[in-house]
Amino acid sequence: MSEFDVIVIGAGPAGSSAAIKLAQGGMNVLLVERGDPPGTKNVSGAVLWGDELSKVVPDWERSAPIERYVTRKEVAFLTEKSKIAISYSSQDLMERKSGKIIVRGKFDQWLARKAKDAGAMLVTGITIDKLVIDGGKVIGVMQDGDVITSDAVIVAEGANPRVLINSGLRPKLSDHDVALGIKETIKLPENVINERFNVDSKGGYASEFVLGFLDDGILSGGFLYTNRDTVSLGIVASLDRLRANGMTHSYDIMGKFEEHPFIKNLIKDGIPDEYAAHLVPEGGLASMPKLYGNGYLVTGDAAMFTFSNGMVLQGINYAITSGILAAETILENKGKISEETLSNYVNKLRNSYVLSDLYTFNGIQNVTWSDFTQKTMPKILDSVMMSMFDERGMPKKHLMQVLSAAVKSNGMKYTELISSGYRMMRKM
Amino acid sequence: MKIEEKLSLLNYKTDRSYAHITIDPDICATCPDHFCVFACPANCYTLINGKLNFKYEDCVECGTCDIACSHGSVKWTLPKGDNGVIYKYG
Numbered sequence: 001m002s003e004f005d006v007i008v009i010g011a012g013p014a015g016s017s018a019a020i021k022l023a024q025g026g027m028n029v030l031l032v033e034r035g036d037p038p039g040t041k042n043v044s045g046a047v048l049w050g051d052e053l054s055k056v057v058p059d060w061e062r063s064a065p066i067e068r069y070v071t072r073k074e075v076a077f078l079t080e081k082s083k084i085a086i087s088y089s090s091q092d093l094m095e096r097k098s099g100k101i102i103v104r105g106k107f108d109q110w111l112a113r114k115a116k117d118a119g120a121m122l123v124t125g126i127t128i129d130k131l132v133i134d135g136g137k138v139i140g141v142m143q144d145g146d147v148i149t150s151d152a153v154i155v156a157e158g159a160n161p162r163v164l165i166n167s168g169l170r171p172k173l174s175d176h177d178v179a180l181g182i183k184e185t186i187k188l189p190e191n192v193i194n195e196r197f198n199v200d201s202k203g204g205y206a207s208e209f210v211l212g213f214l215d216d217g218i219l220s221g222g223f224l225y226t227n228r229d230t231v232s233l234g235i236v237a238s239l240d241r242l243r244a245n246g247m248t249h250s251y252d253i254m255g256k257f258e259e260h261p262f263i264k265n266l267i268k269d270g271i272p273d274e275y276a277a278h279l280v281p282e283g284g285l286a287s288m289p290k291l292y293g294n295g296y297l298v299t300g301d302a303a304m305f306t307f308s309n310g311m312v313l314q315g316i317n318y319a320i321t322s323g324i325l326a327a328e329t330i331l332e333n334k335g336k337i338s339e340e341t342l343s344n345y346v347n348k349l350r351n352s353y354v355l356s357d358l359y360t361f362n363g364i365q366n367v368t369w370s371d372f373t374q375k376t377m378p379k380i381l382d383s384v385m386m387s388m389f390d391e392r393g394m395p396k397k398h399l400m401q402v403l404s405a406a407v408k409s410n411g412m413k414y415t416e417l418i419s420s421g422y423r424m425m426r427k428m
Numbered sequence: 429m430k431i432e433e434k435l436s437l438l439n440y441k442t443d444r445s446y447a448h449i450t451i452d453p454d455i456c457a458t459c460p461d462h463f464c465v466f467a468c469p470a471n472c473y474t475l476i477n478g479k480l481n482f483k484y485e486d487c488v489e490c491g492t493c494d495i496a497c498s499h500g501s502v503k504w505t506l507p508k509g510d511n512g513v514i515y516k517y518g
Contacts, residue, residue: 040513278488
């Protein structure tokens, strides 16, 4: 007889959502989190897209600590001296409230409390070492030499999956599996944020950046999200390229980003209040561990469920949905947990956007993490814009001629631009 | 703002009796790249007169150095219990 029906490792969005669903289904659930309180070990942008949480916490937005709703969304290329952006502001987007800007320190604590309210036993400040496997079946978890038993375990341990690695259930991570995220939280008065980012008190600005100004082969994206009275500013850098470069400190990429003239302005007079770093799953399908086995399921970042097409970065919604689907799978197979019955988890993921998106966008990394997207595109766009807006009293040219000249001046062939551009559009 | 100042913004509960990450100085002494020094976002790895110096106290538990070290020197575990970095915002 096991001590618990289910042990959930990690009280982030995936783990807490799973625990809520399981507790609602009458299961005896232990939710274990090494942060005390939950959220103190987690790092994220963060924008929570969509409304998946309403499946386990109806009316969740009423009590959740939401900083602002995304009403201005930007995607921008930064070159050394310029910024070329797509900026989308929309009252419809405000009404839809699709993007919720959150601070994970507050949010995760709130969601874990919801799990506790639903009836899960929440234990914090406890670090799980590995799964306990007996006769090919997971029978519980190991914590500092002690075994806690359960019929099933949901692994929701996040982007640095030590339990899976220690249990021999996935290989160590490599440069291609994850990128390095570095983030700063900067204090700015609420009214300054409203004016500076042209949003009202409920509205928020969320932007992703391509850091085209970085030299020596370094590839990195950036992000800026407005919280209520702080700003989240960060980078997501390729470890592969950082290694090939071999002489740039990761934290100096963050330094260069915050010193960029068009970023510096946005955080002027801000007071840095926290520095943080975390791995970001980037490898997609190729990096995914086995998602289930006899007695365990893998969810959220630990399963590498993230989405990034350069326009939007998502992960929390995938975590919540995978957590709920894992819980459903266990609830439907109470008393008959096996590798075969738990395999239905994958069917559920395939029928949802979680695995559909990962299959649809398989290989997107080759586009988002390419020199074409991160270096050539920004330079060409910069040349085009400059030609169009720098009036020199000369006869004007058609856009195609301007583009052609920009392509040539950046050492590219027109045909290369068309094929790379086509490949990019197809993958995005 | 320098990295040292940024790190000073962080709160930790430091486990004085257990270093959750250790390195093998013999391996590091012959390492050709010392990529850990460049990869670690918390400046835990530094070269002092060509010798690798590691301190776990500033670690933010991201796991980057475990990936960065391709020479088998880094032994990576999580801090025990609730020790380590305590993020306010995260």
